Amino acid sequence: MTTFDATLAQASADDRRTGRIRQKNEELILSAAAQEFAHHGYKGTSMNAIALRAGLPKANLHYYFTNKLGLYVEVMRHILELWDNAFDNLTEDDDPATALAGYIRTKMEFSRKQPQASKIFAMEVISGCECLSAHFNEDYREWFRGRAAVFQAWIDAGKMDPIDPMHLIFLIWSSTQHYADFSDQIRRITGQRRVKKDDFERGTETLIRVILKGCGLTPPR
Numbered sequence: 001m002t003t004f005d006a007t008l009a010q011a012s013a014d015d016r017r018t019g020r021i022r023q024k025n026e027e028l029i030l031s032a033a034a035q036e037f038a039h040h041g042y043k044g045t046s047m048n049a050i051a052l053r054a055g056l057p058k059a060n061l062h063y064y065f066t067n068k069l070g071l072y073v074e075v076m077r078h079i080l081e082l083w084d085n086a087f088d089n090l091t092e093d094d095d096p097a098t099a100l101a102g103y104i105r106t107k108m109e110f111s112r113k114q115p116q117a118s119k120i121f122a123m124e125v126i127s128g129c130e131c132l133s134a135h136f137n138e139d140y141r142e143w144f145r146g147r148a149a150v151f152q153a154w155i156d157a158g159k160m161d162p163i164d165p166m167h168l169i170f171l172i173w174s175s176t177q178h179y180a181d182f183s184d185q186i187r188r189i190t191g192q193r194r195v196k197k198d199d200f201e202r203g204t205e206t207l208i209r210v211i212l213k214g215c216g217l218t219p220p221r
Contacts, residue, residue, distance in 0.1 A: 026066060038116040046074075047067075048063070072120075107172065108200055148166050151168060179199075179200060
């Protein structure tokens with residue numbers, strides 16, 4: 001190996017290492033920010049509090065995210081991207097029972113693993129959706145109509161009962177996100193310190209059965 005090749009290989013290794021460090025720090029910051037925003041809201045959260053929770057110097061936060069608003073939007077963008085990508089997998093050719101059961105399971109897993117981000121999104125919507133106004137634009141509405149069209153195609157093909165696609169989607173979203181957004185309510189009613197994985201599993205099976213039966217579908221085994 002020539003000196004040039006060795007230098008190139010070392011530079012490539014350094015870039016990969018830097019990329020891993022950057023990804024790790026960004027994930028750490030986003031996790032800390034999600035917890036702070038969920039507990040204290042946007043106005044009650046400071047960049048300093050996020051840095052303390054993340055265990056990083058405040059200067060590091062500004063290196064990755066220049067301001068609090070940018071970090072706040074990124075936390076919500078991350079959860080919306082996960083939700084939307086999961087919904088993109090549904091197609092007209094799918095078996096609706098299998099596809100809907102899989103989507104409900106995926107959304108419930110997001111609620112279990114990303115509860116703070118879901119709560120932040122809920123608070124943002126309740127407060128008027130000001131920071132997400134650019135997200136819910138005509139492109140998003142067109143994307144939503146495309147998702148509803150998949151449901152309508154299943155209905156037209158006689159694969160499921162004629163349920164209003166838009167309101168069915170709203171029902172799936174609200175019922176699955178309830179387990180994250182209202183986890184404190186669930187915890188207090190059940191007398192537990194936290195909502196356990198078993199609660200999510202039983203909740204998932206209940207939602208699948210109720211929603212699919214309401215659509216005239218037989219839940220997959």
